[in-house]
Amino acid sequence: MIELSLHVLDIAENSTRAGAKNVYITIEEDSAGDILLLEISDDGAGMKEDMLNKVTDPFFTTKTVRNVGLGLPMLAQAAEKTGGRFSFGSKEGEGSRVAAEFRLGHIDRQPLGDMASTLVTLIAGNTDVDFIYRHRHNEKEYILDTRDVRIEIEDVPINALAVLSLIREFIQDGLREINSEA
Amino acid sequence: MPKISVADLKKIKERVREDNSLREGSQRVKITVHMGTCGVAAGARTVMDSLMGEITEAKVTDVVVTTSGCAGMCSKEPMVTIEMLGQEPVLYGKMDANMMRQVFKRHVLLGEVQSSFAIAKG
Numbered sequence: 001m002i003e004l005s006l007h008v009l010d011i012a013e014n015s016t017r018a019g020a021k022n023v024y025i026t027i028e029e030d031s032a033g034d035i036l037l038l039e040i041s042d043d044g045a046g047m048k049e050d051m052l053n054k055v056t057d058p059f060f061t062t063k064t065v066r067n068v069g070l071g072l073p074m075l076a077q078a079a080e081k082t083g084g085r086f087s088f089g090s091k092e093g094e095g096s097r098v099a100a101e102f103r104l105g106h107i108d109r110q111p112l113g114d115m116a117s118t119l120v121t122l123i124a125g126n127t128d129v130d131f132i133y134r135h136r137h138n139e140k141e142y143i144l145d146t147r148d149v150r151i152e153i154e155d156v157p158i159n160a161l162a163v164l165s166l167i168r169e170f171i172q173d174g175l176r177e178i179n180s181e182a
Numbered sequence: 183m184p185k186i187s188v189a190d191l192k193k194i195k196e197r198v199r200e201d202n203s204l205r206e207g208s209q210r211v212k213i214t215v216h217m218g219t220c221g222v223a224a225g226a227r228t229v230m231d232s233l234m235g236e237i238t239e240a241k242v243t244d245v246v247v248t249t250s251g252c253a254g255m256c257s258k259e260p261m262v263t264i265e266m267l268g269q270e271p272v273l274y275g276k277m278d279a280n281m282m283r284q285v286f287k288r289h290v291l292l293g294e295v296q297s298s299f300a301i302a303k304g
Binding site: 006013071114117125127160163 | 187188190191192194195197198199215217218219220222223227230231234237238243246247248249250251252253254256
């Protein structure tokens with residue numbers, strides 16, 4: 001993946017396919033600690049314990065249409081090549097949590113890229129799922145919670161193009177205001 | 183911390199309400215951008231951005247956009263399926279932003295299937 005935001009899109013799509021109702025996307029940029037943390041957690045189906053240590057095996061997948069599963073291994077590799085780490089936790093019936101920690105200033109770290117586009121794509125494709133996106137840059141924080149958006153737009157579908165365009169603008173403005181450096 | 187502008191959302195709500203065609207069930211076209219790991223890595227999100235830009239520009243309101251997972255034809259990604267009311271779905275492969283623009287303008291708006299990009303029908 002050429003951008004970390006594409007990893008976020010890919011992993012969050014996993015959550016929606018695991019039947020999640022809420023997907024929490026958290027990004028934390030800590031300049032002093034030289035850390036960029038990506039975390040995606042959900043309340044989807046989760047996994048059995050015996051599957052947990054196989055998720056970073058590229059030849060393990062739960063899908064039947066093909067016999068490779070590259071999403072999590074690629075994210076793990078991207079994190080580890082910057083001197084960071086990857087962790088995965090899941091409990092059957094409760095949900096899953098993926099965390100990847102990057103060295104913020106490492107030369108091999110991909111740019112975060114277009115998070116607004118990632119969120120809009122997720123919302124457009126999964127109208128029955130709520131996304132809670134929290135992005136912290138040192139002391140500043142931006143939050144987008146689609147549950148709040150739904151309250152405001154009432155019966156207007158959240159995937160109406162006008163709503164999606166506005167959400168895209170909100171995120172772009174929000175990330176500019178917290179001076180995201182990733 | 184910037185919050186959602188309530189005024190903006192209210193404006194959108196009024197605007198969209200005036201246009202009944204946006205209600206579910208009255209869509210003429212459903213466009214699915216395949217968004218598995220393979221699709222995302224091959225550029226599906228750029229295709230999606232291009233598609234949303236085209237729909238906004240054309241000011242059409244009877245087109246709904248969605249995503250799907252990997253269909254097992256990873257080498258043909260990014261793939262896009264166009265389903266028009268009363269017609270067989272058409273699957274396009276190896277798409278990019280420009281091809282998406284062409285497919286939207288010619289197939290979705292004018293009904294001309296772009297057979298040079300299409301990989302399957304039905």
